[in-house]
Amino acid sequence: MSFAIGLRCRKCGQEYPLEPMRVCNFCLSPLDVAYDYKAIYRVINRDVISGGPRSIWRYRHLLPIDGEALDIGTGFTPLFKADNLGERLGLRHLYIKNDCLNPTYSFKDRAVSVAVNKAKEFGFDTVACASTGNLAASVAAYAAKARMKAYVFVPKNVETGKLTGIAIYKPNLVIVDGSYDDVNRLCAELCEKYNWGFVNINLRAYYAEGSKTIGFEVCEQLNWQPPDCIVAPAGSGLMFTRVWKGIQELSMLGLIGPVNTHMYLTQAAGSSPIVHAFEVGSLHVHPVTPKTLVSSIAIGNPADGYYALMLARQSGGGAIGVTDEEAIEGLELLAQTEGIFAEAAGGVVISGLKKLAASGLIKSDQLVVALITGAGPRTQETVTHVVQPFQVKPTIESFDRAVRMAV
Numbered sequence: 080m081s082f083a084i085g086l087r088c089r090k091c092g093q094e095y096p097l098e099p100m101r102v103c104n105f106c107l108s109p110l111d112v113a114y115d116y117k118a119i120y121r122v123i124n125r126d127v128i129s130g131g132p133r134s135i136w137r138y139r140h141l142l143p144i145d146g147e148a149l150d151i152g153t154g155f156t157p158l159f160k161a162d163n164l165g166e167r168l169g170l171r172h173l174y175i176k177n178d179c180l181n182p183t184y185s186f187k188d189r190a191v192s193v194a195v196n197k198a199k200e201f202g203f204d205t206v207a208c209a210s211t212g213n214l215a216a217s218v219a220a221y222a223a224k225a226r227m228k229a230y231v232f233v234p235k236n237v238e239t240g241k242l243t244g245i246a247i248y249k250p251n252l253v254i255v256d257g258s259y260d261d262v263n264r265l266c267a268e269l270c271e272k273y274n275w276g277f278v279n280i281n282l283r284a285y286y287a288e289g290s291k292t293i294g295f296e297v298c299e300q301l302n303w304q305p306p307d308c309i310v311a312p313a314g315s316g317l318m319f320t321r322v323w324k325g326i327q328e329l330s331m332l333g334l335i336g337p338v339n340t341h342m343y344l345t346q347a348a349g350s351s352p353i354v355h356a357f358e359v360g361s362l363h364v365h366p367v368t369p370k371t372l373v374s375s376i377a378i379g380n381p382a383d384g385y386y387a388l389m390l391a392r393q394s395g396g397g398a399i400g401v402t403d404e405e406a407i408e409g410l411e412l413l414a415q416t417e418g419i420f421a422e423a424a425g426g427v428v429i430s431g432l433k434k435l436a437a438s439g440l441i442k443s444d445q446l447v448v449a450l451i452t453g454a455g456p457r458t459q460e461t462v463t464h465v466v467q468p469f470q471v472k473p474t475i476e477s478f479d480r481a482v483r484m485a486v
Contacts, residue, residue: 082119083143086110086284089386097143099201099281101270109383110284112143120332125303128295128334135189135292141328142292143285144196151224153188154292156180158300158448163416164429168436172446174306176297177419179454183220183244185213185375185422186318186452190289191278195221197285198276204228205275209266211259211314211375212241213422213453218278219248230275232262236374240457258369260380283317290318294325297448298335305330305340307445308396310432312424312452313344313353314376316387322450323390342396343441344387345431347373347406347423353384357391357398364388372403372461373423375453397440405430407461413451420455428452 086095090108100110123140131137135154142148157177165173181188191214198206207230208218215231222229229250233242234257246252255262270277278286298305305326313319323342329335346354349371356364364384369377381387391398401409403423410426412433413419428449435441455462469485471477 081143081145082114082116082140083112084115085113087113099198099203099276101267101281101283109287109386112284112288114141114143116328116331123332123334125299125334128299135192135289138292138295141295141325142193142288144193145200148192148196149199149221149225150192151182151188151220153181153192155296158297161417161449164413167412167416168433169443170432170436170441170445170447171443174301174446174448175413175417175419176293176448176450178293178450178452179419179421179425183213183216184454184457185217186290186293186450187214187217188220189292190214190286190318191217191221193289194276194278194282194286195225195227197282198227198278199225201276203274203276205230205273206278207231207266207269207273207275208278209259209263209280211377212237212245212457213375214279215245215250215252216241216248219245219250219252222250223248232266234259234262238374238458238460240459244457259378260366263380287317287321290321291325291328293318293450294322295329297322298326298329301446301448303329303335305335305338306448307339308341308343308441308447309450310343310345310428310435310441310447311450312376312428313346313381313387313398314378314424315381316344316353316383316385318452319344319387320383320390323394340394341441342390342394343431343435344391344396344398345427346398346400347371347376347427348400348402349373350377350379351400352379353381353388353391354398354400356384356388362388373406373427374458375422375424376427397435399431399434401427401430401434409433410455410462411465414455419451421451422453422455422458423461424453425451425455 350369409430
């Protein structure tokens with residue numbers, strides 16, 4: 080049985096049973112899953128976790144699922160020391176958390192794994208989502224495994240490669256003539272009409288819990304210590320806040336020591352409402368109209384923007400924006416130093432990290448973890464300019480001539 084005891088409003092503290100709910104009925108703020116941490120403390124330790132499956136379900140004591148979980152191998156992705164990139168950026172202890180290696184190639188599998196399992200517990204036969212692409216693929220894949228129907232809604236500007244990566248699982252794929260924020264509004268209305276489990280609407284509280292497993296894994300893979308800094312991309316801001324929650328839970332349960340991790344979020348300059356609020360010292364994250372090729376985090380009205388903003392400030396971290404050109408440069412730098420082909424959001428992280436290191440906000444001797452949350456092959460059109468092959472005849476002379484001309 081799960082140790083989850085209910086839902087609790089993040090703002091006013093109002094409590095609710097474990098049901099599919101969108102927001103607090105009193106103040107319309109987000110809901111979080113609450114746990115019986117005293118009971119968890121009595122049964123969990125490092126050995127119990129280490130003896131679990133090599134997936135997010137090694138942390139099942141801290142996830143809100145009863146019974147046996149449906150699992151397609153999500154989580155426990157590599158964390159490795161990025162010496163080549165660290166040398167380029169002047170960071171001696173830089174690590175990459177490579178979540179490109181989840182089953183559908185993004186961190187969204189973590190959140191969807193929990194949400195779809197919870198949807199089955201609630202008796203839904205259909206799951207749905209609003210997505211910029213990665214989430215839709217994950218929902219479609221998990222629905223296929225769970226033998227559930229799926230409706231996935233994406234904006235019209237989703238890359239062709241992502242559409243293929245969604246459609247292969249044969250969900251009901253719906254392309255909406257509008258932005259992600261238009262898609263999200265439509266899904267919120269549909270959630271009131273259809274008895275479906277919308278993973279990022281009426282199942283959002285459970286969906287959010289999957290992302291905190293990144294924080295669990297990072298600390299475990301660092302030999303049970305929290306890093307000095309985490310640099311992450313932010314669209315809605317939800318993943319950014321959940322990683323922090325995961326680290327805090329480990330500390331509360333005595334699995335790691337005190338936490339003094341500085342949290343830095345990165346956004347594309349063309350869709351950076353959280354960064355803008357941080358830079359001007361505002362308490363309010365004002366919606367924007369996204370104008371960026373970094374589509375996976377192009378959310379103009381981030382649902383958890385305020386909470387991500389507060390976390391960046393209160394953790395002693397920050398928020399930084401990068402241009403589309405810088406995002407592509409960061410994407411190429413990551414590939415050419417560490418052999419990871421990430422989507423453009425990964426380039427945002429690397430270029431943001433580069434700026435933070437150059438400014439001295441992140442020090443050369445700090446232990447830094449950069450979160451790479453999605454793979455690049457589905458968005459190859461962003462970097463087709465790198466294809467510059469030698470053109471040769473099938474002779475040694477032709478090859479030697481081409482090499483000489485290229486020098």
